Amino acid sequence: MSIQVNAIRSLFPILHQEVNGYPLIYFDNAATTQKPQVVLDALTQYYEKDNSNIHRGAHTLADRATHKYEETRESVRALIGARESAEVIFTRGTTESINLVAKTFGSKFIQKGDEILISTLEHHSNIVPWQMLCEQTGAILKVIPITDAGELVMEEFEKLLSSKTKLISIVHASNALGTINPAKKIIDAAHAVGAKVLLDGAQSASHLEVDVQELDCDFFVFSAHKLYGPTGLGVLYGKRELLEAMPPFLGGGEMIREVTFEKTTYNTIPFKFEAGTPSIAEVIAFKPALDFITSTGKTNIHLHENDLLQYAAELLQDVKGIIPVGTAAEKIAVYSFTIKGMHPFDVGQLLDAKGIAVRTGHHCTQPLMHRLGLEGTVRASFAIYNTRAEVEVFAQALAKIASLKNK
Ligand code: PLP
Numbered sequence: 001m002s003i004q005v006n007a008i009r010s011l012f013p014i015l016h017q018e019v020n021g022y023p024l025i026y027f028d029n030a031a032t033t034q035k036p037q038v039v040l041d042a043l044t045q046y047y048e049k050d051n052s053n054i055h056r057g058a059h060t061l062a063d064r065a066t067h068k069y070e071e072t073r074e075s076v077r078a079l080i081g082a083r084e085s086a087e088v089i090f091t092r093g094t095t096e097s098i099n100l101v102a103k104t105f106g107s108k109f110i111q112k113g114d115e116i117l118i119s120t121l122e123h124h125s126n127i128v129p130w131q132m133l134c135e136q137t138g139a140i141l142k143v144i145p146i147t148d149a150g151e152l153v154m155e156e157f158e159k160l161l162s163s164k165t166k167l168i169s170i171v172h173a174s175n176a177l178g179t180i181n182p183a184k185k186i187i188d189a190a191h192a193v194g195a196k197v198l199l200d201g202a203q204s205a206s207h208l209e210v211d212v213q214e215l216d217c218d219f220f221v222f223s224a225h226k227l228y229g230p231t232g233l234g235v236l237y238g239k240r241e242l243l244e245a246m247p248p249f250l251g252g253g254e255m256i257r258e259v260t261f262e263k264t265t266y267n268t269i270p271f272k273f274e275a276g277t278p279s280i281a282e283v284i285a286f287k288p289a290l291d292f293i294t295s296t297g298k299t300n301i302h303l304h305e306n307d308l309l310q311y312a313a314e315l316l317q318d319v320k321g322i323i324p325v326g327t328a329a330e331k332i333a334v335y336s337f338t339i340k341g342m343h344p345f346d347v348g349q350l351l352d353a354k355g356i357a358v359r360t361g362h363h364c365t366q367p368l369m370h371r372l373g374l375e376g377t378v379r380a381s382f383a384i385y386n387t388r389a390e391v392e393v394f395a396q397a398l399a400k401i402a403s404l405k406n407k
Helices: 005-009 038-049 061-078 094-109 128-137 152-162 182-194 240-244 280-296 298-316 345-354 368-372 388-403
Strands: 088-090 114-117 140-144 165-172 196-200 217-221 233-239 256-259 265-268 322-325 334-339 360-362 377-381
Touching: 038 280, 061 088, 061 094, 061 280, 088 094, 094 128, 094 165, 094 217, 094 265, 114 128, 114 152, 114 196, 128 140, 140 152, 152 182, 165 182, 165 377, 217 240, 233 256, 233 322, 233 388, 280 298, 298 322, 298 334, 298 388, 334 345, 334 388, 345 388
Parallel strands: 114 140, 114 165, 165 196, 196 217
Antiparallel strands: 088 233, 217 233, 256 265, 322 334, 334 377, 360 377
């Protein structure tokens, strides 16, 4: 393993605390990751030194803030391999990015009778906007089924795909089960029938190498807060020709070229989709998070997290009562499970009492839980700063908890 976990941990102040009398073990990284000191410093420094509105070039502070804001856009472009930074739009998060596409691409290109494909694995934010669009337009939402292991049934996907399919909006890596979907295969098949593809990268962007040009996806969306960056900030990548063809999302300052009471003309991309004053501090503070990911290396991150996942699975495989949920061949480091005879929430509470933070419940994937016949699961999700020692403490705690109901 080429990463130095202790050195990495020292960059994250929040990790060095006790919770309920125990050293914090933070395994809720799929919900949000912790932030390194450089990100915290960048937020403070922005407000101490550079605070100013951007793109209005009136003075030195405005120039500085604008320059830094646009530097982050370039770093995002590099992270996902986009052709040009104009194809990178800042939003408030994955949810807003998907809604933006549903409202703008949807209103222009989706009509009655058209079909939109999603999958059983989707997060609510990749279900509800499409349902709303279908209600408005009369389009039809179709769902790709999954196997019991949590993998897409690709034969069914191929059957659902037709010339009526206008858009496939699919999760790249599942937040609830960890399944990594065969994105390239889906995109190529979609393009063969003339459909566009939105890839929900909320869980893949920080763990997997993503090259939007190689994947050839039409849209790619993610949230900064899951990549060691600030909350309230997301990214929408879109191919230039699509973004240019789409109408604006919100109207207001910055997204215009010229306004008269009779008619408004719109700015070029990306500004056409960034109405109003954006999350300037958060965008600026996202750059050191991206630098951290790049300097650590996505491959190293994936290898380390995967090692923790394998280790957890190995330590827990013989513990009576623990039932892993989601056993796809290709996974990000999400360990979802239930314990026989126990409610996931109670398991979460008992772990919290030992300073171990996990997620419990439906993980904003109620239809998926329904498909699996579960109310919810307990989910441990690993990040670059987690250790094998933490996994051992977690496994020991779980073995004790499981033994309460499984003698
Ligand atoms: N999609 C997936 C797969 C997610 O895991 C999440 C968040 O957990 C979202 C979408 C929504 O992200 P956000 O709440 O940051 O908009």
